[in-house]
Amino acid sequence: MSNTTTIQVRVNGVSRTEEVQPRLLLVHYLRDVLGLTGTHIGCETSLCGACTVMVDGAAVKSCTLLAVQTDGCEVETIESLATDDGLHPIQEAFWDCHGLQCGFCTPGMIMATRQLLQENPSPSEEEIRHGLEGNICRCTGYKHIVDAVKQAAEQMKAGT
Amino acid sequence: MIPAAFDYIVPDSLEAAAASLAEAGDNGKVMAGGHSLLPMMKLRLAQPGVVIDLKRLDSLRRIQVDGGTLRIGALVTHHQVETSSEVKDNCALLARVAGSIGDPQVRNRGTIGGSVVHGDPAADWPAALLAMGAELTLTSSGGARSMAAGDFFLGPLTTAIEASEILTGLSVAVPAAGTRAAYRKVKQKASGFAIVGIAVCLQADGDTCTDVGIGVTGLAGTPFRATAVEDQLRGKALTADNITAAAAGVADGVDALDDIHASGEFRAHLARLNTARAIQDALGG
Known part of the structure; x- marks a missing residue:
C-alpha cells in the first residue's frame, strides 16, 4: 500500500507541507525526513522518553505518535532551544551540573524539563522527580539531573 | 518498530466516523490519542487496514457536570481529567487515578476513552470506573447504547464493544457529600x-x-x-x-x-x- 496523506505542520517555527505515509511515526518524520536527529529513538515503546518533543506546547513521546496526527500542529524539538546567542538556560544547567554522561537521554530530559518548568516554575525535588518520571537515564542516577532542573528553574525565574 | 500500512481517515463528525467504521468492519480501528492502539500496531499485534482518527470530534473532548452526573468525553486526556476543576470538585477519585497513569507525556496524549476500550488488564481506569459504577456510552451508525462498566470488561484486551461501535464517553453519578x-x-x-x-x-x-x-x-x-x-x-x-x-x-x-x-x-x-x-x-x- 503506497497511499499518502498531505500534512501541514510547523516544526521549530518553519511551516512544512509534506506527503507522508500514514504509518510514518513522528520521530521518524523528524529524524529521517527533516534531518532533526537531536530527537533520539530509545525504547520505541513510550517508556524511556528519549524521543520527547512538544506538540502544541505539550510534551509527548514522538515514537508513539503518527506524523499525520500532528497535521495542523506546532512541533518543537530540542533543536528549537539554542539560539545564536547561546544555549537555553536548561541546556546550560545540564552542562553546569553534569546532568548527563552519555547524553542519549538528554534531549528528551530537556524537553520534559521544559514542560515541567512551564507548568511549575519553582518545582520541589519531589515534583521534579515526578515531572521527569517518563524519562529514563542509565548514567547519572538522576541526582545531577535534578540539580540541573533546580538550577534551570532559578535561572529562568531570574531571567524573566 | 513500524506499523503495517493502513488507510487513514479523519472524519468531521461522529456520524461520519460511525459510517466509516461500519464500512471498514473488522478491518477498521478507531484512534483517540493512539497511546494504546499505536503500541499494538508497532508490535503488529494489531494490523488494521483502516484507522479512523477521532481528533476532529471536539464534542468528545468535554467534561461536564449536569444534574448530579459527571460526563467525560472519550477524547479527554488523562491530563485533562487530572487537572479539571469539575472533576476535582465533584469526583476527586478520578482526578487522582488520572494523575497516577503512566507519566506526564503519556497523560498529555493518552485518553480515557482509548484506555478503557483497549481493555488492558493492568490499566488504572477500570478500577475507578468499577468502584464508582460508571456507565459507558457506545455509539454506532445504528444508534447509541449505554453499558455498565461492570459488563464491559470481558478479558485481557477484550471488551463488550462491537466492531461497529465507538466508545464516545462515560458518566458517573457525582458521589454524595461525605463519600470517601x-x-x-x-x-x-x-x-x-x-x-x-x-x-x-x-x-x-x-x-x-x-x-x-x-x-x-x-x-x-x-x-x-x-x-x-x-x-x-x-x-x-x-x-x-x-x-x-x-x-x-x-x-x-x-x-x-x-x-x-x-x-x-x-x-x-x-x-x-x-x-x-x-x-x-x-x-x-
Missing part, C-alpha cells in the same frame, strides 16, 4: 501500569460502612469489582480488624496474573494488603 475514596497502586516501574491497583469509594454513618464499591485492576486478566469484600464490609464497623478481615478475601477464587513483574501469589498478597490500605486511605488514616 482512595486509589492505591503498586506500579510497574517503567510503564506505570498497575501490578495491582485498588480503587475504593465508600460511605459511612459514624464508623459503620453503609455502602462501598471496590474496583480491582492488575490482579486478574479482567478487572473486577470485589463484591465479596464489599458485602462483608456493608453494615459493619470500619475497624482495622474488620477491614483487614474483609480485604483478606479480595483474591479468593481469582486466577491471579503471573508474569515477570510479579508472581500470582505475590499479586494476591499485594491485593489483600492494598485493599485494606485503600480503605484506610479513604477513611483518612
Whole structure:
C-alpha cells in the first residue's frame, strides 16, 4: 500500500507541507525526513522518553505518535532551544551540573524539563522527580539531573 | 518498530466516523490519542487496514457536570481529567487515578476513552470506573447504547464493544457529600501500569460502612469489582480488624496474573494488603 496523506505542520517555527505515509511515526518524520536527529529513538515503546518533543506546547513521546496526527500542529524539538546567542538556560544547567554522561537521554530530559518548568516554575525535588518520571537515564542516577532542573528553574525565574 | 500500512481517515463528525467504521468492519480501528492502539500496531499485534482518527470530534473532548452526573468525553486526556476543576470538585477519585497513569507525556496524549476500550488488564481506569459504577456510552451508525462498566470488561484486551461501535464517553453519578475514596497502586516501574491497583469509594454513618464499591485492576486478566469484600464490609464497623478481615478475601477464587513483574501469589498478597490500605486511605488514616 503506497497511499499518502498531505500534512501541514510547523516544526521549530518553519511551516512544512509534506506527503507522508500514514504509518510514518513522528520521530521518524523528524529524524529521517527533516534531518532533526537531536530527537533520539530509545525504547520505541513510550517508556524511556528519549524521543520527547512538544506538540502544541505539550510534551509527548514522538515514537508513539503518527506524523499525520500532528497535521495542523506546532512541533518543537530540542533543536528549537539554542539560539545564536547561546544555549537555553536548561541546556546550560545540564552542562553546569553534569546532568548527563552519555547524553542519549538528554534531549528528551530537556524537553520534559521544559514542560515541567512551564507548568511549575519553582518545582520541589519531589515534583521534579515526578515531572521527569517518563524519562529514563542509565548514567547519572538522576541526582545531577535534578540539580540541573533546580538550577534551570532559578535561572529562568531570574531571567524573566 | 513500524506499523503495517493502513488507510487513514479523519472524519468531521461522529456520524461520519460511525459510517466509516461500519464500512471498514473488522478491518477498521478507531484512534483517540493512539497511546494504546499505536503500541499494538508497532508490535503488529494489531494490523488494521483502516484507522479512523477521532481528533476532529471536539464534542468528545468535554467534561461536564449536569444534574448530579459527571460526563467525560472519550477524547479527554488523562491530563485533562487530572487537572479539571469539575472533576476535582465533584469526583476527586478520578482526578487522582488520572494523575497516577503512566507519566506526564503519556497523560498529555493518552485518553480515557482509548484506555478503557483497549481493555488492558493492568490499566488504572477500570478500577475507578468499577468502584464508582460508571456507565459507558457506545455509539454506532445504528444508534447509541449505554453499558455498565461492570459488563464491559470481558478479558485481557477484550471488551463488550462491537466492531461497529465507538466508545464516545462515560458518566458517573457525582458521589454524595461525605463519600470517601482512595486509589492505591503498586506500579510497574517503567510503564506505570498497575501490578495491582485498588480503587475504593465508600460511605459511612459514624464508623459503620453503609455502602462501598471496590474496583480491582492488575490482579486478574479482567478487572473486577470485589463484591465479596464489599458485602462483608456493608453494615459493619470500619475497624482495622474488620477491614483487614474483609480485604483478606479480595483474591479468593481469582486466577491471579503471573508474569515477570510479579508472581500470582505475590499479586494476591499485594491485593489483600492494598485493599485494606485503600480503605484506610479513604477513611483518612
